[in-house]
Amino acid sequence: MMVRVCVVGAGIVGLSTAINIQRLIPAAQITIIANKFGNDTTSAGAGGLFRPNLGHIKGVPIDTLKRWSKISWQHFSSLALSSEASSSGNNVTNGFVLQDTEEPQFLNEVIFSYHKLSRDELQRLNSNQKHGYNITTVITEPKKYLPWLMRKYKEHGGQVVFRTLTSLEELCGQYDVVANCCGLNAKYLIGDESIYPIRGQLIRMRAPWIRGFYYIEHDGYSTYAVPHADYMILGGCRQEGNFSEEIDPALTEDILRRGKEKIPGLEGAKVIDEWAGLRPTRIPIRVEKESMKLGSRTLKVVHNYGHGANGISLSWATAVDAAQMVNELVDSSSHSKL
Ligand SMILES: Cc1cc2nc3c(=O)[nH]c(=O)nc-3n(C[C@H](O)[C@H](O)[C@H](O)COP(=O)(O)OP(=O)(O)OC[C@H]3O[C@@H](n4cnc5c(N)ncnc54)[C@H](O)[C@@H]3O)c2cc1C
Numbered sequence: 001m002m003v004r005v006c007v008v009g010a011g012i013v014g015l016s017t018a019i020n021i022q023r024l025i026p027a028a029q030i031t032i033i034a035n036k037f038g039n040d041t042t043s044a045g046a047g048g049l050f051r052p053n054l055g056h057i058k059g060v061p062i063d064t065l066k067r068w069s070k071i072s073w074q075h076f077s078s079l080a081l082s083s084e085a086s087s088s089g090n091n092v093t094n095g096f097v098l099q100d101t102e103e104p105q106f107l108n109e110v111i112f113s114y115h116k117l118s119r120d121e122l123q124r125l126n127s128n129q130k131h132g133y134n135i136t137t138v139i140t141e142p143k144k145y146l147p148w149l150m151r152k153y154k155e156h157g158g159q160v161v162f163r164t165l166t167s168l169e170e171l172c173g174q175y176d177v178v179a180n181c182c183g184l185n186a187k188y189l190i191g192d193e194s195i196y197p198i199r200g201q202l203i204r205m206r207a208p209w210i211r212g213f214y215y216i217e218h219d220g221y222s223t224y225a226v227p228h229a230d231y232m233i234l235g236g237c238r239q240e241g242n243f244s245e246e247i248d249p250a251l252t253e254d255i256l257r258r259g260k261e262k263i264p265g266l267e268g269a270k271v272i273d274e275w276a277g278l279r280p281t282r283i284p285i286r287v288e289k290e291s292m293k294l295g296s297r298t299l300k301v302v303h304n305y306g307h308g309a310n311g312i313s314l315s316w317a318t319a320v321d322a323a324q325m326v327n328e329l330v331d332s333s334s335h336s337k338l
C-alpha cells in the first residue's frame, strides 16, 4: 500500500522536511500544500548567516541545539564546499561578530572557525564593542537555496499543490501522516497561542566592495551586514509581537544610520529595496509528533515550526528529526492494519 504524506508549508522548513521524508521513505507519495512559495515566503528574505545562537533560541536544551547545529552544519558546509555551492546559494565566508556583552556560545565545536579576538585585535578593528569573534562559516542565500530544494524535491517525484488551508481537518482521510511546517501561521491553523512574531526589517544594498559579514550587537540592537552574491543585506531590528509586514521608513533611516556608524565602508552603497518579515518564534521550537483530534476524526501529525531567528540554520536538522517521526508514525499505522 502506498503511504500518502502531506507537508504543509513550502518555506525552508517545509521543503527540507519533504526532501528528508523522500530520502527516508522512498516509497511514500508526498504532496506539499502551501499558499506561499519561493520569494513570497518569510524564508526567502532572511540573511542566512549560519550562526545558531543561544540568545535567540530559547527553551531548546543545549545538547539538542548542539546536535541540530552539527547536523545542519554538515549539510550546509558540504554544499558550500561542493560544485553545487553557487546553484544552491551556499558560500564559505569570513566575518566578525562584535558584542557589548559576551554571549555564551558553542559554535567553536561546530563551524570552520570561531576565534575570539584579543583586546588588541578589537582595537585594530576600530570596534567599540568589548567582545568580538572572527568567524569562518557559511552564508545560505534563501532566494537561491529555496528553488534548489524545490528542484531536488520535484526530481524525486514530489507533488506540489497551491492551496490555503483553514484547518488540518481538511486533510483527514486524504493522507496517512501530515508534516505541519506552517511557520507563524500555526497560531491560526492549529490555534497554537505560544507562537509569536519577532518582526525584522532590512535593506538590500549594492556594496560589492565589502566581502565579509558583520554582526554587531550594541546598545540593545543587532546591526548586521550579510553579503549575498548580488547585494548586501543590512539589518536589522527585533520587534516582539508585531505583525506588521509594512516597511517603516523611520526604521529604514535608523538601520542606515546604525549601519554606516558601525561599518563606515557602507558609505556610497545604493539602496536596492527593503523588506520586513516576521520570525516565527516559539519557546521552544516545536518538533513533535501528535495524534490530533479533529472533529470526529484523528490525524497523525508531525509538527515542525517556530524556528525564530535561526530557521535557515536549523532547517535541515529539524527536518531530519521530523522525517524520522513521520517514519515512526507510518510504521505504527502499518502495524495497526495487520
Ligand atoms: C529579517 C529576518 C532575518 C532573518 N535572518 C536569518 C538568518 O540570518 N539565519 C537564520 O537561520 N534565520 C533567519 N531568519 C529566520 C528565518 O527566516 C525563519 O526562521 C524561517 O524562514 C522560518 O521558515 P518556515 O519554513 O518555518 O516559515 P515560512 O518561510 O514562513 O513558510 C511557511 C509556509 O507555510 C505555508 N502556510 C502557512 N499557513 C498556511 C495555510 N493555512 N495554508 C497553506 N499554506 C500555509 C506558507 O504558505 C509557507 O509556504 C530571519 C528572519 C527574518 C524575518
Ligand SMILES: *[C@@H]1O[C@H](CO)[C@@H](O)[C@H](O)[C@H]1NC(C)=O
Binding pocket: 038, 039, 143
Ligand atoms: C526572487 O528574487 C530574486 C532577487 O530579487 C530574483 O533574482 C529572482 O528572479 C526572484 N525569483 C522569482 C522566481 O521571481
Ligand SMILES: *[C@@H]1O[C@H](CO)[C@@H](O)[C@H](O)[C@H]1NC(C)=O
Binding pocket: 085, 086, 087, 088, 089, 090, 091, 141, 144, 228, 229
Ligand atoms: C560565492 O562567492 C563567490 C566569490 O565571492 C561569488 O562569486 C559567488 O557569486 C558567491 N555565490 C553565492 C551563491 O553567493
Ligand SMILES: *[C@@H]1O[C@H](CO)[C@@H](O)[C@H](O)[C@H]1NC(C)=O
Binding pocket: 113, 115, 117, 121, 134, 135, 136
Ligand atoms: C581570523 O581567524 C583566522 C583563522 O581562523 C586567521 O587566519 C585570521 O588572521 C583572523 N583574523 C583576525 C582579524 O583575527
Ligand SMILES: *[C@@H]1O[C@H](CO)[C@@H](O)[C@H](O)[C@H]1NC(C)=O
Binding pocket: 199, 239, 242, 243, 244, 246, 247, 248, 251
Ligand atoms: C509595529 O511595527 C511598525 C513598524 O515599525 C510600527 O509602525 C507599529 O507602530 C508597530 N505596532 C505595534 C503594535 O507596536
